[in-house]
Amino acid sequence: xxxxxxxxxxxxxxxxxxxxxxxxxxxxxxxxxxxxxxxxxxxxxxxxxxxxxxxxxxxxxxxxxxxxxxxxxxxxxxxxxxxxxxxxxxxxxxxxxxxxxxxxxxxxxxxxxxxxxxxxxxxxxxxxxxxxxxxxxxxxxxxxxxxxxxxxxxxxxxxxxxxxxxxxxxxxxxxxxxxxxxxxxxxxxxxxxxxxxxxxxxxxxxxxxxxxxxxxxxxxxxxxxxxxxxxxxxxxxxxxxxxxxxx
Amino acid sequence: xxxxxxxxxxxxxxxxxxxxxxxxxxxxxxxxxxxxxxxxxxxxxxxxxxxxxxxxxxxxxxxxxxxxxxxxxxxxxxxxxxxxxxxxxxxxxxxxxxxxxxxxxxxxxxxxxxxxxxxxxxxxxxxxxxxxxxxxxxxxxxxxxxxxxxxxxxxxxxxxxxxxxxxxxxxxxxxxxxxxxxxxxxxxxxxxxxxxxxxxxxxxxxxxxxxxxxxxxxxxxxxxxxxxxxxxxxxxxxxxxxxxxxxxxxxxxxxxxxxxxxxxxxxxxxxxxxxxxxxxxxxxxxxxxxxxxxxxxxxxxxxxxxxxxxxxxxxxxxxxxxxxxxxxxxxxxxxxxxxxxxxxxxxxxxxxxxxxxxxxxxxxxxxxxxxxxxxxxxxxxxxxxxxxxxxxxxxxxxxxxxxxxxxxxxxxxxxxxxxxxxxxxxxxxxxxxxxxxxxxxxxxxxxxxxxxxxxxxxxxxx
Numbered sequence: 098x099x100x101x102x103x104x105x106x107x108x109x110x111x112x113x114x115x116x117x118x119x120x121x122x123x124x125x126x127x128x129x130x131x132x133x134x135x136x137x138x139x140x141x142x143x144x145x146x147x148x149x150x151x152x153x154x155x156x157x158x159x160x161x162x163x164x165x166x167x168x169x170x171x172x173x174x175x176x177x178x179x180x181x182x183x184x185x186x187x188x189x190x191x192x193x194x195x196x197x198x199x200x201x202x203x204x205x206x207x208x209x210x211x212x213x214x215x216x217x218x219x220x221x222x223x224x225x226x227x228x229x230x231x232x233x234x235x236x237x238x239x240x241x242x243x244x245x246x247x248x249x250x251x252x253x254x255x256x257x258x259x260x261x262x263x264x265x266x267x268x269x270x271x272x273x274x275x276x277x278x279x280x281x282x283x284x285x286x287x288x289x290x291x292x293x294x295x296x297x298x299x300x301x302x303x304x305x306x307x308x309x310x311x312x313x314x315x316x317x318x319x320x321x322x323x324x325x326x327x328x329x330x331x332x333x334x335x336x337x338x339x340x341x342x343x344x
Numbered sequence: 345x346x347x348x349x350x351x352x353x354x355x356x357x358x359x360x361x362x363x364x365x366x367x368x369x370x371x372x373x374x375x376x377x378x379x380x381x382x383x384x385x386x387x388x389x390x391x392x393x394x395x396x397x398x399x400x401x402x403x404x405x406x407x408x409x410x411x412x413x414x415x416x417x418x419x420x421x422x423x424x425x426x427x428x429x430x431x432x433x434x435x436x437x438x439x440x441x442x443x444x445x446x447x448x449x450x451x452x453x454x455x456x457x458x459x460x461x462x463x464x465x466x467x468x469x470x471x472x473x474x475x476x477x478x479x480x481x482x483x484x485x486x487x488x489x490x491x492x493x494x495x496x497x498x499x500x501x502x503x504x505x506x507x508x509x510x511x512x513x514x515x516x517x518x519x520x521x522x523x524x525x526x527x528x529x530x531x532x533x534x535x536x537x538x539x540x541x542x543x544x545x546x547x548x549x550x551x552x553x554x555x556x557x558x559x560x561x562x563x564x565x566x567x568x569x570x571x572x573x574x575x576x577x578x579x580x581x582x583x584x585x586x587x588x589x590x591x592x593x594x595x596x597x598x599x600x601x602x603x604x605x606x607x608x609x610x611x612x613x614x615x616x617x618x619x620x621x622x623x624x625x626x627x628x629x630x631x632x633x634x635x636x637x638x639x640x641x642x643x644x645x646x647x648x649x650x651x652x653x654x655x656x657x658x659x660x661x662x663x664x665x666x667x668x669x670x671x672x673x674x675x676x677x678x679x680x681x682x683x684x685x686x687x688x689x690x691x692x693x694x695x696x697x698x699x700x701x702x703x704x705x706x707x708x709x710x711x712x713x714x715x716x717x718x719x720x721x722x723x724x725x726x727x728x729x730x731x732x733x734x735x736x737x738x739x740x741x742x743x744x745x746x747x748x749x750x751x752x753x754x755x756x757x758x759x760x761x762x763x764x765x766x767x768x769x770x771x772x773x774x775x776x777x778x779x780x781x782x783x784x785x786x787x788x789x790x791x792x793x794x795x796x797x798x799x800x801x802x803x804x805x806x
Contacts, residue, residue, distance in 0.1 A: 177649070197576070
């Protein structure tokens, strides 16, 4: 499905992404984890052709994303507010997105109905523009809009952010179900290790733009490995800080 | 937007100063007799732009500063706000032209200082009315009663003394009459004390107010359904224009100015000279495009990632914009009908400029879609930081107005009005008929520059 070839992106002197070869297969559910600045969002932007790679390329179904727009018809994504047209109501936004993918209003309504529990009665029929919604509800609108046309590739950056615990639980269930029912490739990034481990059978650990570990997560086996990595990182940092203070 | 207003005011101030040349009455006397109207316009203009000190107090309320001091500070800041000086763009050129010859530079100086002080008084009068109206809507009757009373005093008697009083006040300012200045300062002080007393009691009411974000009526524009994806983008563009502060302000401004110019041209003799007539015709047709298309894609910068992650959405967006703004040309055309009916303008002239604008002018402005890469905040306040246009944007905007004006002068003086109109129609039609081709070209060039543009949009998003 997705092939990353010798992909490099620098911001000034800092390497944000540096991946030699990475393949994500059709129907896989991949979790991307890493500390702030590890390069998760940059990698997503490169996959979605929203950033220019300094070197290398990304192909989706053998289509080079920077050379053709054909991959866009079967890809859905939500990264941040820059995806939302905030002067529309959620209904208008969903119909607009639906129209872009050739969906009729009735079809959009039917698809939105499957997200009823997730929206928890706080999104539809509110007679409010998206800009006036809470961060959590904006997140829900963004996620639903990415899934509306049932894409074969779904990319979500930090989907659990701003969501209340119930909504986090529902979206985990929805994503799993979506992956299974549509045999779609789903890629999410998250700081929440528990959620990532719960949802993703494969996890890529990113550090300074490099995938340092590609973990097969069978029966939540990745949990300990990830916890060890992140705890050690923190411990190392504290130790370094202490040494500096002592000096 | 501020630059536009300043430009208009300089233009009006200059033309008004010359409007009564050769008449028995001097233009500054005419203006002075109507000072109350200027104050009324200023009062109305403040509604969309000005915030109340009680609305601004929130970020400071937890600071270790007394509430009285805080209100004093915010009232002083409001008095010294640049908005109170914007009328000087009108009065300074006006005074230089019409007053210098009688009273010298000193007269201009004292007159302008006096006008500025009167505007400060008007500022506090506005704050008082607005604060009270925020509490109870029926307080709207206060400014209505005051302005209605003044209007009645001006127009009901055969010879109203209020006009003379207004002229005397203006003359006193020009002559630097100390009593006139002290009177204005006392009036400001009284208004200050009233504002201060009222605001002190209302600070917490204002803080506790919850903004009602419910939309009362959601427009569907169902007639656009039949136009497919392009219709959907036209719907989006209409909503962009009507639901965001910056676009609404621009729309109001342009309609106000076009209506004003059209009415003056149709029903007065002020702009009957050939040069001015041509200027107004070109201006009225071109201004729509300049105001909205010179920032092409900059509004979309707010959600460019969403657009770019969908196939060919930018091409459809460009086509929708072109169609919509081509239809919008009907607005200045309709507004020019009175001028056509009164015989001030030829129908063919108006048709030719409408076609030329849709064709040639829009072609030039659409090139900016390739190069604009700064996001414009759709709901920025007048006083907020704005991403104003770059050099190329200003150059193209200036050229799209200046070049047609020049072309009109050259053609008119060489081949005459009739042939000029047909030349403009032919040029415009060529660009209209080839619009699909050049819009596609703009789209391809945009896509070539997409990384640079997207980076710019992202970096300038607020």
